[in-house]
Amino acid sequence: MNSIYEISVRTIDGKETTLATYKGKKCLIVNVASECGFTKQYVGLEKLYQDYKDQNLVILAFPCNQFGRQEPGSEAEIKNFCETKYAISFPLFAKIEVNGDEAHPLYVFLKKRAKGVGGTEWIKWNFTKFLVSEEGEVVKRYAPTTTPEQIAVDLRAMNYV
Numbered sequence: 001m002n003s004i005y006e007i008s009v010r011t012i013d014g015k016e017t018t019l020a021t022y023k024g025k026k027c028l029i030v031n032v033a034s035e036c037g038f039t040k041q042y043v044g045l046e047k048l049y050q051d052y053k054d055q056n057l058v059i060l061a062f063p064c065n066q067f068g069r070q071e072p073g074s075e076a077e078i079k080n081f082c083e084t085k086y087a088i089s090f091p092l093f094a095k096i097e098v099n100g101d102e103a104h105p106l107y108v109f110l111k112k113r114a115k116g117v118g119g120t121e122w123i124k125w126n127f128t129k130f131l132v133s134e135e136g137e138v139v140k141r142y143a144p145t146t147t148p149e150q151i152a153v154d155l156r157a158m159n160y161v
Helices: 041-055 075-086 105-113 148-157
Strands: 008-010 016-018 026-032 057-063 129-132 138-142
Touching: 026 041, 026 105, 041 057, 041 075, 041 148, 057 075, 105 138, 129 148, 138 148
Parallel strands: 026 057
Antiparallel strands: 008 016, 026 129, 129 138
């Protein structure tokens, strides 16, 4: 895969699409889970999206059940949870795997271009975040513990928003 925009994804509603939909936008791509200690980051992610969507930033959330089975629900249950508990308005996608033989091509792409601590590609936990430029280049990888508020400070420091 030469470009992130070639990668096929499925929305939370089951529609097949590609990331070409987001070409020209800054994307913060996050693997999420409804029953994780970091789930409260949905509040900050929504605020980040609302604060900067007019400056071309979009949050793309990919539910993942690989870490402690913290995303056990169906896509319909995940969507309902995100909309009713956190009033999420940014795009949600179908549940994927981010590690191992069944890792989604998006995460294979992201991990190769932005390695974690010690040079590892492995995603350590839910709410790992990747910042992708308008040109589709992976700019930065953020740990699950990095809050959306810290990312906002970073984006401003980088003159990204």
